[in-house]
Amino acid sequence: xxxxxxxxxxxxxxxxxxxxxxxxxxxxxxxxxxxxxxxxxxxxxxxxxxxxxxxxxxxxxxxxxxxxxxxxxxxxxxxxxxxxxxxxxxxxxxxxxxxxxxxxxxxxxxxxxxxxxxxxxxxxxxxxxxxxxxxxxxxxxxxxxxxxxxxxxxxxxxxxxxxxxxxxxxxxxxxxxxxxxxxxxxxxxxxxxxxxxxxxxxxxxxxxxxxxxxxxxxxxxxxxxxxxxxxxxxxxxxxxxxxxxxxxxxxxxxxxxxxxxxxxxxxxxxxxxxxxxxxxxxxxxxxxxxxxxxxxxxxxxxxxxxxxxxxxxx
Amino acid sequence: xxxxxxxxxxxxxxxxxxxxxxxxxxxxxxxxxxxxxxxxxxxxxxxxxxxxxxxxxxxxxxxxxxxxxxxxxxxxxxxxxxxxxxxxxxxxxxxxxxxxxxxxxxxxxxxxxxxxxxxxxxxxxxxxxxxxxxxxxxxxxxxxxxxxxxxxxxxxxxxxxxxxxxxxxxxxxxxxxxxxxx
Numbered sequence: 001x002x003x004x005x006x007x008x009x010x011x012x013x014x015x016x017x018x019x020x021x022x023x024x025x026x027x028x029x030x031x032x033x034x035x036x037x038x039x040x041x042x043x044x045x046x047x048x049x050x051x052x053x054x055x056x057x058x059x060x061x062x063x064x065x066x067x068x069x070x071x072x073x074x075x076x077x078x079x080x081x082x083x084x085x086x087x088x089x090x091x092x093x094x095x096x097x098x099x100x101x102x103x104x105x106x107x108x109x110x111x112x113x114x115x116x117x118x119x120x121x122x123x124x125x126x127x128x129x130x131x132x133x134x135x136x137x138x139x140x141x142x143x144x145x146x147x148x149x150x151x152x153x154x155x156x157x158x159x160x161x162x163x164x165x166x167x168x169x170x171x172x173x174x175x176x177x178x179x180x181x182x183x184x185x186x187x188x189x190x191x192x193x194x195x196x197x198x199x200x201x202x203x204x205x206x207x208x209x210x211x212x213x214x215x216x217x218x219x220x221x222x223x224x225x226x227x228x229x230x231x232x233x234x235x236x237x238x239x240x241x242x243x244x245x246x247x248x249x250x251x252x253x254x255x256x257x258x259x260x261x262x263x264x265x266x267x268x269x270x271x272x273x274x275x276x277x278x279x280x281x282x283x284x285x286x287x288x289x290x291x292x293x294x295x296x297x298x299x300x301x302x303x304x305x306x307x308x309x310x311x312x313x314x
Numbered sequence: 315x316x317x318x319x320x321x322x323x324x325x326x327x328x329x330x331x332x333x334x335x336x337x338x339x340x341x342x343x344x345x346x347x348x349x350x351x352x353x354x355x356x357x358x359x360x361x362x363x364x365x366x367x368x369x370x371x372x373x374x375x376x377x378x379x380x381x382x383x384x385x386x387x388x389x390x391x392x393x394x395x396x397x398x399x400x401x402x403x404x405x406x407x408x409x410x411x412x413x414x415x416x417x418x419x420x421x422x423x424x425x426x427x428x429x430x431x432x433x434x435x436x437x438x439x440x441x442x443x444x445x446x447x448x449x450x451x452x453x454x455x456x457x458x459x460x461x462x463x464x465x466x467x468x469x470x471x472x473x474x475x476x477x478x479x480x481x482x483x484x485x486x487x488x489x490x491x492x493x494x495x496x
Binding site for chain 1: 318321337343344355358375377379411413471475476478
């Protein structure tokens with residue numbers, strides 16, 4: 001089922017497999033697939049699952065400080081959704097033979113990566129708006145692409161997640177729109193959130209295509225259908241005119257409109273910062289892992305209770 | 315402690331009369347907990363009327379590729395053995411969607427392989443990408459009485475739906491307003 005390159009039939013099977021993908025067919029559990037395809041998917045899906053779970057932390061911190069009941073309901077529902085998204089994704093990875101236990105272990109020991117955006121702090125309420133609109137908006141661009149992915153379980157999880165993220169993005173955008181039109185203090189708060197989250201959001205799309213090691217293979221196997229730079233450009237083109245219409249500034253002095261291509265061209269991303277955060281030296285890396293570990297430890301009695309119940313009622 | 319509990323496939327019915335469709339899996343120590351977890355995971359939004367769960371290892375799955383590869387799976391079918399009811403599910407389309415297989419009906423069979431054979435003749439379709447068969451005894455279903463306590467709470471959580479936010483309209487209005495001022 002998982003093709004090894006040492007198998008004499010590998011080239012033939014690989015050709016059939018790639019032809020299926022080219023025809024737009026989905027690869028399902030049970031079908032033949034290259035071992036590399038399986039490994040790449042487990043890496044991507046589990047990182048994605050970890051990002052959903054760690055992503056609950058920066059927003060979870062503000063639930064008790066929501067300014068009114070509606071905002072609190074919405075934020076609670078959103079954070080609950082992110083936990084659910086983590087579940088969908090861990091389960092998609094399990095169809096490839098990974099276990100939830102080993103994936104969680106990799107997260108807690110710091111071996112596994114998750115989206116670098118969650119290693120930035122949330123310091124004001126309107127950061128909830130910026131995360132919803134910018135961060136979830138960027139995630140939706142990536143996930144809309146992944147919904148076309150050649151692997152059935154990942155694609156279906158992504159379709160479900162995209163449908164739910166639509167709510168996340170819109171509740172955030174609604175907040176920023178409201179604050180941008182509110183009191184001078186509210187507008188300044190929204191601008192400050194955009195200032196802090198703009199660049200880390202652009203970094204979410206990953207390194208430039210020229211520096212992205214996995215891109216070619218991922219595109220050939222239909223796991224990704226667009227490159228990091230393409231997605232980043234789509235995001236910038238969508239967001240810049242909207243932010244300008246709201247009278248908000250994009251914190252990029254080099255940003256300009258290119259008449260010829262119709263693109264908004266960004267200045268250069270600070271890649272040193274990006275790699276520092278990826279390597280674990282971002283402002284919140286240690287705090288996020290510690291919070292995750294504490295949540296895991298505090299949940300121990302629940303796991304024990306479930307296990308005891310399971311033994312009594314086999 | 316090992317918490318790698320059995321996986322249950324979850325089947326969701328959006329409205330009465332519609333088929334149950336597989337929406338994903340949950341881990342649970344028993345079927346009752348699987349139903350509860352399935353509800354928390356797949357019924358956070360208004361559309362759910364009924365859920366079924368079945369242990370993943372009780373389901374026999376064959377992709378079109380596996381069926382085309384060989385007939386070995388049919389080798390040991392014993393037509394004399396006593397039969398039981400199996401539920402049949404199909405993956406019917408390659409179109410992008412959030413559900414996998416759809417419940418199409420039942421067959422009487424003496425083994426999973428027999429059920430699969432029966433399913434293929436009983437529920438022919440132009441193209442089936444994946445077949446699932448599962449003994450009816452392995453399926454646990456939410457009861458009609460559960461509909462209210464399990465699924466009603468999500469019904470009025472309309473704030474979870476993107477169409478409750480008028481951001482596109484508001485942005486258009488703001489842009490138009492700006493044009494007038496400028």
